[in-house]
Amino acid sequence: MRLKDIGEFGLIKRFQRMIKTDPSVIKGSGDDCAVLKWDDYNYQLFTCDMIVEGVDFRKTDNLKFVGRKAIGVSISDIAACAGIPTHAVVSLGLPKSMRIDQADLLAEGLFGLAKEFKINIVGGDISVSDKLIIDVSMLGRVEKNKLCLRCGAKAGDLIMVTGDFGGSIKGKHLKFIPRVKEARFLVDNFKINSMIDVSDGLVQDLGHILKQSHRGAVLYESLIPQSRQAKGIEDAFCSGEEFELLFTASRDQANKIIKNAKYSYKVIGEIMPESFGLRIIDYKNKYVKLKTRGYRHF
Amino acid sequence: MRLKDIGEFGLIKRFQRMIKTDPSVIKGSGDDCAVLKWDDYNYQLFTCDMIVEGVDFRKTDNLKFVGRKAIGVSISDIAACAGIPTHAVVSLGLPKSMRIDQADLLAEGLFGLAKEFKINIVGGDISVSDKLIIDVSMLGRVEKNKLCLRCGAKAGDLIMVTGDFGGSIKGKHLKFIPRVKEARFLVDNFKINSMIDVSDGLVQDLGHILKQSHRGAVLYESLIPQSRQAKGIEDAFCSGEEFELLFTASRDQANKIIKNAKYSYKVIGEIMPESFGLRIIDYKNKYVKLKTRGYRHF
Numbered sequence: 001m002r003l004k005d006i007g008e009f010g011l012i013k014r015f016q017r018m019i020k021t022d023p024s025v026i027k028g029s030g031d032d033c034a035v036l037k038w039d040d041y042n043y044q045l046f047t048c049d050m051i052v053e054g055v056d057f058r059k060t061d062n063l064k065f066v067g068r069k070a071i072g073v074s075i076s077d078i079a080a081c082a083g084i085p086t087h088a089v090v091s092l093g094l095p096k097s098m099r100i101d102q103a104d105l106l107a108e109g110l111f112g113l114a115k116e117f118k119i120n121i122v123g124g125d126i127s128v129s130d131k132l133i134i135d136v137s138m139l140g141r142v143e144k145n146k147l148c149l150r151c152g153a154k155a156g157d158l159i160m161v162t163g164d165f166g167g168s169i170k171g172k173h174l175k176f177i178p179r180v181k182e183a184r185f186l187v188d189n190f191k192i193n194s195m196i197d198v199s200d201g202l203v204q205d206l207g208h209i210l211k212q213s214h215r216g217a218v219l220y221e222s223l224i225p226q227s228r229q230a231k232g233i234e235d236a237f238c239s240g241e242e243f244e245l246l247f248t249a250s251r252d253q254a255n256k257i258i259k260n261a262k263y264s265y266k267v268i269g270e271i272m273p274e275s276f277g278l279r280i281i282d283y284k285n286k287y288v289k290l291k292t293r294g295y296r297h298f
Numbered sequence: 299m300r301l302k303d304i305g306e307f308g309l310i311k312r313f314q315r316m317i318k319t320d321p322s323v324i325k326g327s328g329d330d331c332a333v334l335k336w337d338d339y340n341y342q343l344f345t346c347d348m349i350v351e352g353v354d355f356r357k358t359d360n361l362k363f364v365g366r367k368a369i370g371v372s373i374s375d376i377a378a379c380a381g382i383p384t385h386a387v388v389s390l391g392l393p394k395s396m397r398i399d400q401a402d403l404l405a406e407g408l409f410g411l412a413k414e415f416k417i418n419i420v421g422g423d424i425s426v427s428d429k430l431i432i433d434v435s436m437l438g439r440v441e442k443n444k445l446c447l448r449c450g451a452k453a454g455d456l457i458m459v460t461g462d463f464g465g466s467i468k469g470k471h472l473k474f475i476p477r478v479k480e481a482r483f484l485v486d487n488f489k490i491n492s493m494i495d496v497s498d499g500l501v502q503d504l505g506h507i508l509k510q511s512h513r514g515a516v517l518y519e520s521l522i523p524q525s526r527q528a529k530g531i532e533d534a535f536c537s538g539e540e541f542e543l544l545f546t547a548s549r550d551q552a553n554k555i556i557k558n559a560k561y562s563y564k565v566i567g568e569i570m571p572e573s574f575g576l577r578i579i580d581y582k583n584k585y586v587k588l589k590t591r592g593y594r595h596f
């Protein structure tokens with residue numbers, strides 16, 4: 001048996017079964033970040049993301065944006081838990097033939113986005129690799145009463161998103177701005193029941209919320225905000241690396257969010273009981289079947 | 299200009315100049331771990347290490363030991379700061395063709411060593427990569443008064459080590475046991491002025507202590523504990539990935555360490571004023587010139 005036979009999520013599950021954690025760990029593997037005890041009022045968040053040449057970016061992509069992406073995906077994970085990113089370490093696998101001006105561009109992107117978000121880069125490791133590889137591990141903090149996880153969705157919650165969806169591969173996956181402000185505004189002013197960032201695709205990531213919350217959902221095709229780059233509704237549903245927030249809140253809270261929001265949040269569906277499953281309703285009020293749900297590495 | 303023209307350490311220095319940190323960072327890039335504010339009595343340690351197939355291990359190496367090494371190098375970094383490792387996240391770049399039993403072996407090594415050291419594995423990221431890549435980021439804690447850095451060596455300190463040196467490539471680099479116990483015993487009972495783990499090579503890593511402490515040193519060839527695998531004294535001086543502790547303490551403390559030690563610590567030289575440089579004295583009381591100082595990626 002090879003990895004592709006059990007798939008990425010199968011392998012993760014297999015590994016998770018081998019791991020035990022102690023009471024310092026509020027939430028281990030399985031959410032956007034690990035949640036660790038910190039002090040009386042705050043948790044510490046801890047996450048890592050690896051990006052690989054030829055998989056997550058092309059050799060010909062501008063390395064400034066590759067650097068931005070490398071750190072942006074981890075910032076987005078912290079945002080998904082409604083936290084504030086604080087510190088990061090960076091491991092680089094660099095080709096021997098790399099030019100110094102290329103390394104500078106990469107660093108400019110990495111450190112530039114870190115600076116925008118006031119993140120301290122506090123260490124790293126440099127290794128040689130045929131293909132460029134960047135792994136960023138990040139710490140953040142979040143007030144205990146503001147932490148958002150994937151597991152808190154309730155039947156009757158409205159499902160909401162930031163931004164629009166589809167065609168991220170055409171540029172957004174390198175140039176997105178992680179939604180920290182948008183997430184903090186939500187938890188500073190409203191009660192959010194569950195949240196995730198859209199990295200695998202809208203439907204697949206909603207699937208993670210549903211699974212961990214033991215709920216079902218209905219999505220309305222007509223409500224999905226499609227980007228100009230989207231190749232149609234299927235693309236909006238399945239496009240990975242959009243790095244938008246997908247969250248749920250009670251109808252009452254959702255109404256307040258829409259009325260009072262400083263940023264744009266849109267309703268795209270509703271959380272249902274688990275037995276309902278996940279159903280997508282199209283313009284003609286018919287169920288949609290998707291060919292694929294989103295991105296998997298294998 | 300390419301990376302090899304400025305070298306690994308030149309690139310690190312170039313990156314370090316681009317980074318600023320805030321007062322939450324006690325020590326950023328440039329030591330074995332970053333040191334972050336934690337509470338009134340403790341600091342948090344944060345480190346990352348990436349290992350790459352064909353560079354840090356061979357395709358034919360037993361993946362259980364590859365997994366051990368991947369996490370062992372980070373544990374060793376925490377030990378070098380005299381800390382206790384607590385939490386880790388693991389990024390894996392896996393070849394699509396990998397068999398599941400191979401992935402299991404890798405996990406067995408990784409999670410097995412984590413368990414031995416009571417480290418919580420709290421998350422990770424899985425990506426596809428032509429060559430196997432493992433990056434581990436680790437958190438630890440250390441009492442403020444027990445923290446050891448590279449920068450505290452004083453003229454007159456004796457230079458000491460755990461274990462023996464040379465020929466790590468023949469097996470030790472995959473099977474070493476990180477020296478957490480040995481480091482903790484030291485700081486629990488004695489005053490240690492500076493410490494590092496030997497990853498680049500004895501002489502090169504001593505060089506890091508000397509540079510950051512603004513000191514010189516003398517090493518005595520006859521005092522260097524050579525392993526059975528060592529190909530001679532040059533190998534003992536330069537062999538990388540020994541993952542032993544190299545530390546300095548006042549003559550008084552060093553004598554107490556040797557008298558009372560639960561573990562084996564050996565004196566190999568003495569810290570001198572900076573102007574002395576680094577001199578190695580051979581069996582015939584002559585200066586030794588080394589052909590190389592240790593491992594560099596490029």
